[in-house]
Amino acid sequence: MNSARHPRIAIVGAGLGGLTCARVLQRHGRSVTVFEREASADARPQGGSLDMHADTGQAALRAAGLLDHFHALARPEGDEWRVLDFATAGVLAHQVPSPDADGRPEIDRGQLRGLLLESIAEGTVRWNRAVSAVTPLADGTCRLLFTDGTAEHFDLVVGADGAWSRVRPALSHAAPSYTGVTFMETGFDHCDTRHPDLARLVGNGSMLAKGAGRTLVAQRNSNGHIRAYIALREPEDWHVAAGVDLGDHQAVRTQLLRMFEGWDESLRNILRNGDSGFVNRSLFVLPAPHTWEHVTGVTLLGDAAHLMPPVGLGANLAMLDGSDLAHALVAEPSISDAVRAYESIMLPRSAEAATGSAQGLDHLVPAATP
Incomplete structure (x- = not known):
């Protein structure tokens, strides 16, 4: 992005997508601040194992310069699946990862988050800073209001704060449904x-x-x-x-x-x-597709943008979102151009993935017959 000064960028949420965005921005010499409501990196367990897909999660890790570090931690053997008969526990299907395939190696979410946290500059994440609201301003900037009553202004606010995003209402009235x-x-x-x-x-x-x-x-x-x-x-x-x-x-x-x-x-x-x-x-889940009219100075990524059932796509897409947004911010001449370029890719991609994930959930948990 060509400007007299680098823009002030805030990412709300220190999850996988937000941290990937911060890491890629910093690799390109851009400054960024991440605000996280949790008190520390280990304030709560980070969840289970994730399979990283070659064209999404692994692509984002490559852009972040962390793919080799990921492979050092990952478990390729974790891509094995056994499908059992519920009444007998007999094996109905058994999928074993091929040694010569790209595969989808598994990694604990906590390990992956730790890898991303270690890769960004010290002090990038401001812990215990919960955002209560985001207000786009007439000059194209955004005002972040925190729960302690303080406020800060940024050229771009990125909502990477998950299902119950406090940033989303600045763009969309959509709310998650059961x-x-x-x-x-x-x-x-x-x-x-x-x-x-x-x-x-x-x-x-x-x-x-x-x-x-x-x-x-x-x-x-x-x-x-x-x-x-x-x-x-x-x-x-x-x-x-x-x-x-x-x-x-x-x-x-x-x-x-x-x-x-x-x-x-x-x-x-x-x-x-x-x-x-x-x-x-x-x-x-959020509605599929979940879209919004472009607003200068604010955008969303990951679950804040496209909350969908947990069938293996969410973390991968969040990281790819973060990488794509960071690259757009580096390549485009203005914040508005960058956000438009990013959203033109992310929104159609997420709509297709959300539809597929909904079908995946129906397959994973079949409805009981009347």
Whole structure:
């Protein structure tokens, strides 16, 4: 971007997409500030394992100069999939990654975020800085209002702040809606020694078993950890109707065992034997397509722009969004030109991906027959 001074750029959210954008900008000598509401990098667990696709997530890592570092941490063997019969636990399909294929190597989300954080200049992320609102101004800049009552002004504000983005309302009235599917998450530590039967079921990558309105997914993470997702096609308040307090993990376990009656006992043991409690994760999506009229000085990336079901695309697209936006900001003559160029690529791409992800969720958790 040719200007007398480099623009003031703020990224709201220190997730994978926002950090990728910051890293690529800094590689090109541009300054950027990332505002994150969490108090520190390790304020909460970062979630499960991600498969990085060659044309999206890995392409973004290449642009960030981090692809070799990624491969040093990644688990190519994690691209293995086993599909089991829910009633017998017999293997219905088994996909093993080919050694000579590009593949989709797995990496823990926390490891990937750590790699990105280590790659950007110290002080780039301002922790414990929660944004409450964004206001585009008549001069083409944006005002960031923080929850502590302070405000700062930038030439560009990038909303990389996820499903419940505080930046999105500056561009769009769209709000996430419930998909009809909830994931209950639990975890297993030191699986090869403490949970060998589960380790055998899952193999080196992921295991899937599904019935009508019910699905179990178990996924290898690093350090011998397996994370399990119990998918339910139910109303969002399913636990209220069942009289279950989500904070009472034994009551949740008992109810889930009722809901998975008729399943093989080795699969029901996933409900019985977790080393952690259960975390309720209702799945929300933005409308597809989600678009907006261009507004100078503000844009979105990742889940803030195109929240979709978690079927393997979200993190990859967020990182590609970040890389594409950074490259546009470097190449185009103005902020407005850069944002228009970026949105002209990102919006059609995300619309297609959101449609595919919705179909993927229907395939992952089939509706119960009437």
